[in-house]
Amino acid sequence: MTPVIAARRRAIGTSAAAYEAGATRPIRLLTFSTLYPNATQPHHGVFVENRLRHLVASSEASSTVLAPVPWFPWTSPHFGRWARYAGIPGQESRHGLTVHHPRFLALPRLGMLTGPTSLYQAARVALRRLLAQGLRFDAIDAHYLYPDGVAAVRLGQEFGLPVVLTARGSDTSQLPRYRLPRRAIGWAIGQADALIAVSEGLKEGLVALGAPPEKVTVLRNGVDLEAFRPPACRDSSRTALGLGSQPVLLSVGHLIERKGHHLVIRALPQLPDHHLLIVGEGPEREALQAEARKLGVAGRVRFEGPQPHSRLPHYYGAADALVLASSREGWANVLLEAMACGTPVVASPAWGSREAVRAPEAGLVLDQASPDAIAAGIRTLLSNPPDRAATRRYAEGFGWDETTAGQLAVFRQVLA
Secondary structure: OOHHHHHHHHHOOOOHHHHHHOOOOOEEEEEEOOOOOOOOOOOOOHHHHHHHHHHHHOOOEEEEEEOOEEOOOOOOHHHOHHHHHHOOOOEEEEOOEEEEOOEEOOOOOOHHHHHHHHHHHHHHHHHHHHHHOOOOOOEEEEEOHHHHHHHHHHHHHHHOOOEEEEEOOHHHHOHHHOHHHHHHHHHHHHHOOEEEEOOHHHHHHHHHOOOOHHHEEEOOOOOOOOOOOOOOOHHHHHHHOOOOOOOEEEEEOOOOHHHOHHHHHHHHHHOOOOEEEEEOOOOOHHHHHHHHHHOOOHHHEEEEEOOOOOOHHHHHHHOOEEEEOOOOOOOOHHHHHHHHOOOOEEEOOOOOHHHHOOOOOOEEEOOOOOHHHHHHHHHHHHHOOOOHHHHHHHHHHHOOHHHHHHHHHHHHHHHO
16 A cells, blocks of 8 residues: 555545444445436446445445436437436435436547546546545445446545445456457456456456456345235236236347347247237337337237336236346346246346256256247246246345345455
8 A cells, every 4th residue: 555545544534443443333335336327317227226225224334326427418309318418416315325426528439448537537526525525435336347447446546445346247248358448447457455246157257357266256136025026916917018818028128239139039930929028228129129020020029118117027927938138247137036026037148147047946048049049948938837936936045135245244354
């Protein structure tokens, strides 16, 4: 530790001695990520929020959230998704957590190169303001390696705060394919005090990028077993969604290529009696609709648009199977959510799938994500479907308590 950093750590009360002296109080976290829900994007990064909510509910940690958003001056819908950023408040409260949204400059086509510096510059101003208001932090809890993790490590070095980085998926599998992000990610991995991966596969990816294995803790995502439950009456759920007696498949996720919705649509010609509900929104919607028309299955595909989390259990509970065809995932929350509602899954072999689907009552994992493999997997699963109560019991082993305890252990080790 340099003298400058040591001095700053003493000044803001985050040295090891200061933490030990106040060890009976909750760990004070600054949670930092651009992947966090907000008033105009309530589903954006909800997996980060969910994990944090359960951590804070333990009463052994508190958090102030710094969730930067791109700067944009106009709210007119003519500007598409960019207009949503202009409507995000500078500060809001979500589930009892205070969330700050400082603006950073996101340059079209150049964001991959300028992102870390822009994020860091915006965040350091915001953090100085929080400290001036009297807030104090013990550690930075940062999510997503690039650009978020790189900026978080720079913040930690400037303000003398230890940094724990959580890798989420494409930040480990996709972004390192580019030379400059790979170099920056490698630097952040080396400088961070600890690393969290949401699956064993993701840990292997981090180690391949240079992380010492002992520095990486695997903490899977969990599922809210109270929010996601089997419907009291499944027939009523199906009727409310306008579904008949035909087998119903469900595909949930952002409408982008790597989520694989197009592969599920292409499997439908081999499943003539099956209907497909697609929940989500994104830039591929028109292309997916065109694909369904081209294959003559448009009458059996319904695009439900984005749905609030409170509505998802109705869809999971009504479906006969959830199909996840993603090419890349760190840990797909939709798998656990569906199973908690009693619905088995057919999953691609993306990272985390085999860790989440480990028993017949959970569903099955494909050897590859292709239309033929998806159709065959669905036929296999639904020819002898598991008891839905058994699927729910399986999901009950994936609550949040274990993950919360693991996070607390990581932060305490770092602070000690």
